[in-house]
Amino acid sequence: MGRLLKYLRLDKFPTVWCAGCGVGIVMGCIIRVVDKLKVNPDKVVIVSGIGCSGRMPGYLDFNTLHTTHGRALVFATGLKLAKPSLEIIVVMGDGDALAIGGNHLIHAARRNVNLTSIIINNWIYGMTGGQYSPATPRGAFATTAPYGNLEPPFEVPELVRGSGASYVARGTVYHTRQLDRLIERGMRKEGFGLVEVLSPCPVGFGRRNQMKSAIAMMRWQKDRAVSLKRASKMNEEELKDKIITGVLFEREAPEYTQEYERLMSRVKTRKEIGKREIQTGLGEIHEE
Amino acid sequence: MEKPALISGNEAVAYGALAAGVRFFAGYPITPSSEIAETLSELLPRMGGKFVQMEDELASMGAIVGASLAGVNSMTATSGPGFSLMQENIGFAFMTEVPCVIVNVQRGGPSTGLPTKPSQGDVMQTRWGTHGGCNTIALCPWSVRETFDLTIDCVNLANRYRLPVVLLLDEVIAHMREKVVLPSFGGVKKVQRKKPTCLPQEYLPYEITEDDIPPMADFGEGYRYHVTGLTHDPTGFPTSNAKEIDQLVRRLYGKIERYRDEITRIEEEYLADAQILVFAYGSVSRSAISAVKEARARGIKAGLLRPVSIWPFPDKHISRLADQLKAIIVAEMNLGQMIGEVRRASCERVKILGVTRVDGELITPDEILTAIQEVS
Numbered sequence: 001m002g003r004l005l006k007y008l009r010l011d012k013f014p015t016v017w018c019a020g021c022g023v024g025i026v027m028g029c030i031i032r033v034v035d036k037l038k039v040n041p042d043k044v045v046i047v048s049g050i051g052c053s054g055r056m057p058g059y060l061d062f063n064t065l066h067t068t069h070g071r072a073l074v075f076a077t078g079l080k081l082a083k084p085s086l087e088i089i090v091v092m093g094d095g096d097a098l099a100i101g102g103n104h105l106i107h108a109a110r111r112n113v114n115l116t117s118i119i120i121n122n123w124i125y126g127m128t129g130g131q132y133s134p135a136t137p138r139g140a141f142a143t144t145a146p147y148g149n150l151e152p153p154f155e156v157p158e159l160v161r162g163s164g165a166s167y168v169a170r171g172t173v174y175h176t177r178q179l180d181r182l183i184e185r186g187m188r189k190e191g192f193g194l195v196e197v198l199s200p201c202p203v204g205f206g207r208r209n210q211m212k213s214a215i216a217m218m219r220w221q222k223d224r225a226v227s228l229k230r231a232s233k234m235n236e237e238e239l240k241d242k243i244i245t246g247v248l249f250e251r252e253a254p255e256y257t258q259e260y261e262r263l264m265s266r267v268k269t270r271k272e273i274g275k276r277e278i279q280t281g282l283g284e285i286h287e288e
Numbered sequence: 289m290e291k292p293a294l295i296s297g298n299e300a301v302a303y304g305a306l307a308a309g310v311r312f313f314a315g316y317p318i319t320p321s322s323e324i325a326e327t328l329s330e331l332l333p334r335m336g337g338k339f340v341q342m343e344d345e346l347a348s349m350g351a352i353v354g355a356s357l358a359g360v361n362s363m364t365a366t367s368g369p370g371f372s373l374m375q376e377n378i379g380f381a382f383m384t385e386v387p388c389v390i391v392n393v394q395r396g397g398p399s400t401g402l403p404t405k406p407s408q409g410d411v412m413q414t415r416w417g418t419h420g421g422c423n424t425i426a427l428c429p430w431s432v433r434e435t436f437d438l439t440i441d442c443v444n445l446a447n448r449y450r451l452p453v454v455l456l457l458d459e460v461i462a463h464m465r466e467k468v469v470l471p472s473f474g475g476v477k478k479v480q481r482k483k484p485t486c487l488p489q490e491y492l493p494y495e496i497t498e499d500d501i502p503p504m505a506d507f508g509e510g511y512r513y514h515v516t517g518l519t520h521d522p523t524g525f526p527t528s529n530a531k532e533i534d535q536l537v538r539r540l541y542g543k544i545e546r547y548r549d550e551i552t553r554i555e556e557e558y559l560a561d562a563q564i565l566v567f568a569y570g571s572v573s574r575s576a577i578s579a580v581k582e583a584r585a586r587g588i589k590a591g592l593l594r595p596v597s598i599w600p601f602p603d604k605h606i607s608r609l610a611d612q613l614k615a616i617i618v619a620e621m622n623l624g625q626m627i628g629e630v631r632r633a634s635c636e637r638v639k640i641l642g643v644t645r646v647d648g649e650l651i652t653p654d655e656i657l658t659a660i661q662e663v664s
């Protein structure tokens with residue numbers, strides 16, 4: 001534990017998060033994994049959007065970037081392309097990643113840039129006071145769903161897998177050791193990796209949905225989460241209402257920054273500049 | 289190797305960007321700016337740079353800010369509809385002081401408008417488009433060669449003042465082909481960012497310095513710091529302290545005011561004895577200079593003032609001229625955007641007449657000449 005404190009900006013504590021919030025637990029997992037993988041902190045970048053989850057980078061002693069709502073992945077894409085040596089972890093809320101940032105999520109997955117992204121899914125817009133999000137279950141109550149939510153939620157792993165990601169996993173903040181492993185594997189993976197983390201928001205979600213305390217929400221995770229391995233031995237009836245966790249999908253696919261580097265070396269050595277040289281006299285573009 | 293070349297304004301942007309050391313471009317296709325992206329997609333990878341076509345303009349703008357934080361000169365290019373989508377992240381770049389260049393090739397509006405025709409409808413959006421009260425630098429060329437030069441200037445201004453800088457083109461300049469002689473890229477003056485010289489643990493990313501421009505470290509260099517669009521203190525972390533907020537917002541806005549004289553650039557023709565001033569920018573200034581010459585030939589003392597830096601607005605120049613003049617004619621392809629600034633800067637001490645067009649056609653020399661004759 002003491003060894004891990006060096007990754008925190010302790011002078012920024014206490015955090016803004018409520019008692020019982022899951023965001024801090026995910027933060028703990030991230031620093032454990034960075035420490036285990038011995039990544040040089042100078043090379044680590046944490047990028048976030050806006051929300052309670054978006055505040056995480058402020059407490060971490062890395063290069064940290066708190067962007068605009070929904071856009072974390074595009075800033076991360078620019079950073080990674082410009083400096084592929086950076087180890088980038090993107091932290092998003094469910095509203096952040098799936099509503100306003102949904103388009104960026106599917107395109108980042110499709111492009112398959114080597115980023116490790118984490119959606120802290122608390123089923124609600126935490127920071128703005130408990131409005132429903134694209135991850136809120138049907139029928140759940142929210143400040144903008146006083147009669148129960150009519151909209152169905154995204155199946156996040158399916159969405160991201162279908163978009164082309166190299167790695168898709170799901171975990172919970174109750175099962176932290178599993179979550180460490182899932183994040184670690186995401187960081188080791190070349191290509192776009194996503195870890196969906198179920199995380200309690202007792203204030204924005206639990207209170208209105210028969211889970212008043214953080215403990216009740218954690219108990220819910222404990223009861224509902226089933227690892228992929230265990231799930232494979234369960235029948236449909238047993239799996240009803242369960243949430244499957246673990247590495248849900250993995251594949252080898254061309255990674256964008258590496259593909260681009262390859263393209264650069266391929267075209268750099270091309271002798272002729274063709275039409276443009278004749279037009280512009282830009283022969284010297286080869287000087288650099 | 290200075291050879292003459294026949295290129296378009298959009299190509300001039302691409303070459304200017306490369307000459308200025310831009311090595312990252314993110315964009316989304318839109319007429320009439322797409323040739324900038326097309327040219328850079330071909331040339332950037334050959335020069336060790338990166339090109340990426342993003343999913344939309346929000347993404348393009350975010351990506352260039354990200355790349356710039358890694359220390360790479362970055363640019364995007366778009367037209368009105370895309371420029372609207374970029375506004376939030378332009379404000380982010382302003383607030384976090386991340387240098388970058390946005391090229392807006394204006395086309396007819398409102399809305400989807402007239403994609404293939406020119407307009408100057410985004411002048412005020414350039415100044416006031418993003419929320420919260422930012423300040424802006426925007427340059428506006430009138431020829432292909434000047435487009436090349438001003439693109440370089442935009443990159444340099446962005447690096448010098450740590451700001452997003454806008455290059456404001458219109459469709460005519462973007463698609464016009466002119467014979468130009470481009471300088472050797474190696475000889476182009478490049479302004480480097482001010483870098484920290486202190487130890488990482490002493491680094492204050494938003495330090496209040498004598499020149500109001502904090503030194504900027506690249507991500508990944510060992511200076512681990514925090515960047516946020518929230519109001520922040522000199523350490524870069526969020527603050528709700530009224531004094532610190534006031535200091536930050538005034539400094540961000542004030543950077544441009546403080547260096548206004550250094551940034552502001554105009555070009556004047558026949559102004560020394562002019563009684564009638566034509567104020568025009570971008571492609572319209574080409575018609576304006578013809579009109580001014582024709583007026584002179586007819587014995588009317590007309591002159592041209594062309595703001596090269598459209599923002600900051602050349603207040604002082606207008607104010608100084610106001611007493612010497614009989615009238616100012618503001619010719620622009622919108623229903624009156626810069627004319628308001630001219631009124632403000634001149635305190636309406638002089639008669640001001642607008643010549644406007646919003647039908648996708650360039651204002652003709654004749655239309656301006658008629659206005660000159662009317663007020664003379």
Ligand SMILES: Cc1ncc(C[n+]2csc(CCOP(=O)(O)OP(=O)(O)O)c2C)c(N)n1
Pocket residue numbers: 050051052053054069092093094095096097120122124125126127128133
């Ligand atoms: C463009 C924009 N729209 C809306 C907001 C307001 N806003 C701030 S946080 C947030 C939602 C946060 O919910 P989520 O992304 O699920 O993250 P959480 O707070 O639950 O971690 C919203 C809508 C904003 N900051 N920017």
Ligand code: SF4
Pocket residue numbers: 016017018019020021022023052053122126127200201202203204
């Ligand atoms: S509102 Fe919810 S997500 Fe936000 S800090 Fe509180 S518990 Fe966490």
